[in-house]
Amino acid sequence: MEDHNLKTESGSGGISRRDALKYIGLGGGGLLLAGTGGFYGYRKSLQLSRTDAAKVRNAKIVVAGGSIGGLTVAARLMRAVPDANITIIEPKDEHHYQPGYTLVAAGVYKPEEVIFDQKSLFMPGMKWVKDYVEAFEPDQNRVITRKGDIIDYDYLVVGLGVETNMNSVENLAEALETPYVANVYKLESGIKFKNLAQNFGGGKAVFTYPTGYVKCGGAPQKITWLTEDLWRGAGMRDQVEVHFHTPQNSLFPIVPKVDNAVRPLIEARGIQNHYHQVLKAIDISTRTAIFEERMPDESVREIRQHYDLLHPMPTFRTPKPLREGPLTREGIGGQLDVDRITLQHNVYPNVFGVGDNAATGAPKTAATIRKQAPVVAGNIVDAILGYEPSNAYDGVSGCPLLTRYGRCMMFEFGYNGELVNEWIFQPTKETRLWWDFKVHGLKRLYRHVMMNGYV
Numbered sequence: 001m002e003d004h005n006l007k008t009e010s011g012s013g014g015i016s017r018r019d020a021l022k023y024i025g026l027g028g029g030g031l032l033l034a035g036t037g038g039f040y041g042y043r044k045s046l047q048l049s050r051t052d053a054a055k056v057r058n059a060k061i062v063v064a065g066g067s068i069g070g071l072t073v074a075a076r077l078m079r080a081v082p083d084a085n086i087t088i089i090e091p092k093d094e095h096h097y098q099p100g101y102t103l104v105a106a107g108v109y110k111p112e113e114v115i116f117d118q119k120s121l122f123m124p125g126m127k128w129v130k131d132y133v134e135a136f137e138p139d140q141n142r143v144i145t146r147k148g149d150i151i152d153y154d155y156l157v158v159g160l161g162v163e164t165n166m167n168s169v170e171n172l173a174e175a176l177e178t179p180y181v182a183n184v185y186k187l188e189s190g191i192k193f194k195n196l197a198q199n200f201g202g203g204k205a206v207f208t209y210p211t212g213y214v215k216c217g218g219a220p221q222k223i224t225w226l227t228e229d230l231w232r233g234a235g236m237r238d239q240v241e242v243h244f245h246t247p248q249n250s251l252f253p254i255v256p257k258v259d260n261a262v263r264p265l266i267e268a269r270g271i272q273n274h275y276h277q278v279l280k281a282i283d284i285s286t287r288t289a290i291f292e293e294r295m296p297d298e299s300v301r302e303i304r305q306h307y308d309l310l311h312p313m314p315t316f317r318t319p320k321p322l323r324e325g326p327l328t329r330e331g332i333g334g335q336l337d338v339d340r341i342t343l344q345h346n347v348y349p350n351v352f353g354v355g356d357n358a359a360t361g362a363p364k365t366a367a368t369i370r371k372q373a374p375v376v377a378g379n380i381v382d383a384i385l386g387y388e389p390s391n392a393y394d395g396v397s398g399c400p401l402l403t404r405y406g407r408c409m410m411f412e413f414g415y416n417g418e419l420v421n422e423w424i425f426q427p428t429k430e431t432r433l434w435w436d437f438k439v440h441g442l443k444r445l446y447r448h449v450m451m452n453g454y455v
Ligand SMILES: Cc1cc2nc3c(=O)[nH]c(=O)nc-3n(C[C@H](O)[C@H](O)[C@H](O)COP(=O)(O)OP(=O)(O)OC[C@H]3O[C@@H](n4cnc5c(N)ncnc54)[C@H](O)[C@@H]3O)c2cc1C
Pocket: 064, 065, 066, 067, 068, 069, 070, 089, 090, 091, 092, 097, 098, 099, 100, 101, 102, 131, 132, 133, 134, 159, 160, 161, 162, 184, 185, 215, 216, 219, 319, 321, 354, 355, 356, 357, 364, 365, 366, 367, 368, 369, 399, 400
């Protein structure tokens, strides 16, 4: 087992809470937002007595997946008990700030701006097992890695995220190799998309939206709208037909108030939205996207759409050890079977879930993790101390909906799609302020506030 104890690796592990807030440009405003409980604020650190801290220190906590979910939970625990026994299992050397992918594809960020050295993200004292989880064995309280090591735990946090399922659209992988097709969900393909969009000579641009759960349910719309605006700004809008095909019945149905505000804006820009349509296959030789239209009256028909540029969306799934292992169950799409309020596993009480892989029904975004991570950390401490979970995730998430260059609608919403903290966000307005915050603030919040456990 490769086991790097990163005692001296600092990254920004030593940064203070005040500096972290100053760095993202919130300062006193951060304190104001904190009062709202909004996702840009932060909670008070976990406060533990010496006896309780000693109990936490004695527990072996293993985190599967060292991205924003797993690391934010681990960092928050470390803030409370700096010598807590925390092991992170993460195979990659390079961490990507995925919320920046859309901005890379839009030519706003350079690719290197979304890449971090994984090692620099660990707080001092965290142990890193650089390997894949191959299997979960929760009845034995252990995890088996791809290299065959056995890692025992007292408490397990599962944060493996979700991945695109390339098999969900016929010929998708092959199409992505052609010069007309790219997708922002992988960094390399996002770079390709930027070049295709910037050099586009006109014609039909086709964007799609998948079925099932979606990592960042706003990203397919954002890239459509930004690209249309790119062509408008370049004076070639009249040479392009922009089509957006979605299985949903509207553009952002999950939050009706935002949907009502954004839909007329987008329609006025001449983007042609096609509802109830699922991408099934791509015919590479004729450059045709093939959709199945399933109407509410249950009628089904095939729709064929020629493309000169295609941004296709496959469906998503969880990584294999989760979707084929004992921590999921029938009917939840291979996700981790957790209670949506406590984030504790429904069968194994010493297992907790955070982020995209958890079957909460909440959006799969870093903004969701901002709210979930303190709940998970708090409930692990409760479990170690012998209490029932006392921390509740309220389902709140956030979304920066980039509607055009220099404009963003920012909002937070709960499990039922109801807006929260409307007075701060003014969610139905496209503003420059929130664009600037998305471009300049959120990455720092992610890296320096969340990953340092100040949530
Ligand atoms: C194009 C795009 C745009 C987005 N825009 C936004 C946005 O504007 N706002 C926002 O809040 N969010 C956005 N997101 C979503 C956000 O990036 C994710 O919600 C977030 O990264 C999820 O974090 P996670 O820790 O749950 O999973 P991930 O970040 O996906 O990380 C999972 C980790 O698990 C590791 N892993 C996988 N399999 C194994 C295994 N078998 N063993 C061990 N480790 C494993 C991976 O290497 C990875 O490090 C966007 C995402 C994309 C792709």
